[in-house]
Amino acid sequence: MMKKYSVIAVASLLATNLLTFPSSSLAEIENKTRKSIEAVSHMQSNEKSELQKQLEAAKERQMKLEKREEILKQQEELFVKVDELKQKKDELLKQDGEYKGQLEEVQQELDELKKQQAELEGKNSLQVKDNNEEKKATELKKQEELEEKNALEIKENNSQEEKTLEELEEQKKKEELKKQQDELQKQQEELKKQQLELEQRIKQELERKQQEEQVKQELKLKQKEEQAKQELKLKQKEEQAKQELELKQKEEQAKQEL
Numbered sequence: 001m002m003k004k005y006s007v008i009a010v011a012s013l014l015a016t017n018l019l020t021f022p023s024s025s026l027a028e029i030e031n032k033t034r035k036s037i038e039a040v041s042h043m044q045s046n047e048k049s050e051l052q053k054q055l056e057a058a059k060e061r062q063m064k065l066e067k068r069e070e071i072l073k074q075q076e077e078l079f080v081k082v083d084e085l086k087q088k089k090d091e092l093l094k095q096d097g098e099y100k101g102q103l104e105e106v107q108q109e110l111d112e113l114k115k116q117q118a119e120l121e122g123k124n125s126l127q128v129k130d131n132n133e134e135k136k137a138t139e140l141k142k143q144e145e146l147e148e149k150n151a152l153e154i155k156e157n158n159s160q161e162e163k164t165l166e167e168l169e170e171q172k173k174k175e176e177l178k179k180q181q182d183e184l185q186k187q188q189e190e191l192k193k194q195q196l197e198l199e200q201r202i203k204q205e206l207e208r209k210q211q212e213e214q215v216k217q218e219l220k221l222k223q224k225e226e227q228a229k230q231e232l233k234l235k236q237k238e239e240q241a242k243q244e245l246e247l248k249q250k251e252e253q254a255k256q257e258l
Helices: 003-021 026-093 095-124 131-150 151-257
Strands: none
Touching: 026 095, 026 151
C-alpha cells in the first residue's frame, strides 16, 4: 500500500507545483519538483539496497543449510551401513571358525565406518547436551556401585556392559540426528518463505521505480507544454504591444499632419 502512496505523492507534487503556484516561474516549479522526486527516489534506493542485502544474506544462509543437510544425510547413511554390518557380524559369530576371514573383513569395514562417523562428528556433533546435575549424580553413583563389585564379576560383565552402553549411545545419536533433520527442514522452509517475500518486495520496488520514471517523463512533457504556452503568451503580448505602439505612432503622426 505504501508503494502506491509514494507514486501518488509524486503525482501530487506535480499537480501542486503546476496548479497551486501559478505565479511561480517555470524554473522554480522545475527545481522544486525535481528536488522532491530526487528525495523520494533516494529513500527508495536505500530501501531497495537493504532488501538486496537481506536477500543475499538469506541465500548465503541457504547454502550453509544445504551443506549441513548433506552432512546429516551422510551420517544417516553411515548409521544404516553400520547396522547392516553389525547384523552380518552377529550372524558370522554364530557360525563355525571357517568364517573367521569374513569376520575380520566385516570388522575392518566397521572400523572404517566408525572412523568416517568420527570425522562427520567433527563437522556436526550428535552428542546430546545434558546439564542435569541430578542425572550426573545418579550416573556417578552407579559407577561407584560397579567399582564395588568384585573383579571377577566385572570381567564377566564388562564386555556386555560396553556393548549395551555403545548401543545406547548410538541410539541417542540416531535420535539426535532425526531431531536435527527435522529442525533443518523447518529452517529451510522458513528461509524459502523469507526469500520469496524478499523477491516479491524487490519486484514491487522495481515496478514502483518504473512508475516514478513514467511520472518524471510526464513532468518533463508538462514542463515543455507549459513553457510553450508561456512563450506563446509572451510572443502574443509582444506582438500586441508592437501593434499598439504602431497604432499610437500612426495616431500621433496623423495629429501632426493636421
